[in-house]
Amino acid sequence: MTMTISSPIQLIYAGGTFGCYGRPLTPLAADVFLPTLQELMLSQDSATKLLSISWLDNALIKDSSQLTPSDFVHFYRLLLTAYTQGSRRFVLITGTDTLSYLGAFLAEAFAGSDICVVLTASMRPLLDSDVLHSYTIDTQSDARDNLHNSLKLAAAGESGVKVCFGGESWPAQTVQKIHSHDLMAFTGHSRAAYPANSYIKTLSDTRRNHWLDDQKALFTSIQARAKHTRIHALYCLPNDTDVINNQLQALLSQPPAGIILLGFGAGNVPYSVALAETLEQIHKIGHMVISASQCPFGGVSDSYAAGSWQYEHHVIAGGRLTIPAIYARLLWLLLRYDTPARRKQRWLNNIRQTGTSIKKR
Structure with missing residues (x-):
């Protein structure tokens, strides 16, 4: 299948502070959070209403501090499967603790492809836990802006794995968390770790299929090794x-x-x-x-x-x-x-x- 820039952005929710709610804060289940996100933000925001956005089912919802190599491989497989089926643009919502690790891993795993993946998170939950009788967006949260900017970046469709946070974006392999509480919690740059030239701007169907065949041939062994690495x-x-x-x-x-x-x-x-x-x-x-x-x-x-x-x-x-x-x-x-x-x-x-x-x- 030939992938085009008009293909929808696949949104993946994986937990983290972004989707936390209640006291104590706990990540909401996807079947609760995603409809709420659609109702309160995506259908109300004039910019995102113009984008073609769909959900990519993900069963792994957890605090990012609990992620393991097997979990990293889970997201690799999730994206690889969707990429095989023709999707090219993705936004992954995760937690801040291991965002830089997961982003860099996906950048390594998808080198040589023309996939576009944007990871984001937030330092404050999207939903206001001071309002317990209904779901309401916290106007002081950075979650809304981070997701909005990530969707715009994914809409541009540039190949590569990036992190979008605090109004900025960087190649995933250069990103690190530098503050444990501030809304400007991350930084990165574009001058190290082959951030751009490990991806292909456009791939022919033949080259893409060869790349995919190589990945799929090794996936079973990769998944098995992840349990013990x-x-x-x-x-x-x-x-x-x-x-x-x-x-x-x-x-x-x-x-x-x-x-x-x-x-x-x-x-x-x-x-x-x-x-x-x-x-x-x-x-x-x-x-x-x-x-x-x-x-x-x-x-x-x-x-x-x-x-x-x-x-x-x-x-x-x-x-x-x-x-x-x-x-x-x-x-x-x-x-x-x-x-x-x-x-x-x-x-x-x-x-x-x-x-x-x-x-x-």
Whole structure:
């Protein structure tokens, strides 16, 4: 089927603060929330009334802090199925806690396609819980504007996975949450992590079908691996190196996993002979260790000897990727490829394509 820009926007409700109501706040079920949203907002807003919007059934409604790799795969499958059937434009309403992680994962999973996915959420519920006798939109909430802007962005149909929040939008792989309460809770940018060039502006039916065939052929194994895939984050603190070494040692008995090593500044990690030896052992088992910075911006570099030593022991530089983007890429590689060598090769290929690598001196 040839997909056109006139195809409806498929709206997916997945819970989160956006759809919470009552005391205590709890996500409303889809069969309650979606008709309410239609009645109070979509049918009343002059701009959204002009758009062709339909609902995509989704059974997974939960607080986003509870999402797991299997849940990420659920949304991947939901979108993939609809995309296979001819839909191209989607808006996904989720929660803010893991929005950046889910968005980055979907961006990895749909690279090479011409899908348009916009994720949004809100810091305050759409509905006013001070009014308990009927459903009323909270005029102080950011939910209405976030959804309105997301629908407009999806209507434009530009290929890629994006996050729309607080009046701005960014490629999903660059987004991170920077405030736990403020309505301007997220930020992102357009100059890292191949945000644009991993998508195809328009695909021929033949190329799209080939892409879809590749995805569908692997889905069963991806779904099975998601139940057991683990990604660990080890946070460097001003401790003796025995602390971080012991944490890594504890993973030696675990199946191959992803490990994010959160260093100081530009990725500096305290050195010890024991830690270097443990990294060698970790590599032999098949774990992928990615260096990241505790700083929200700037990423890692090898400018300091305090950080560069780790790259001689099979640690891979996370470059300018955010922590959610590193997590998402690790997760996708662990699900998509069946050997440590292929996962590492694919990561390094991504680096060469996007210029996010550390330049060796």
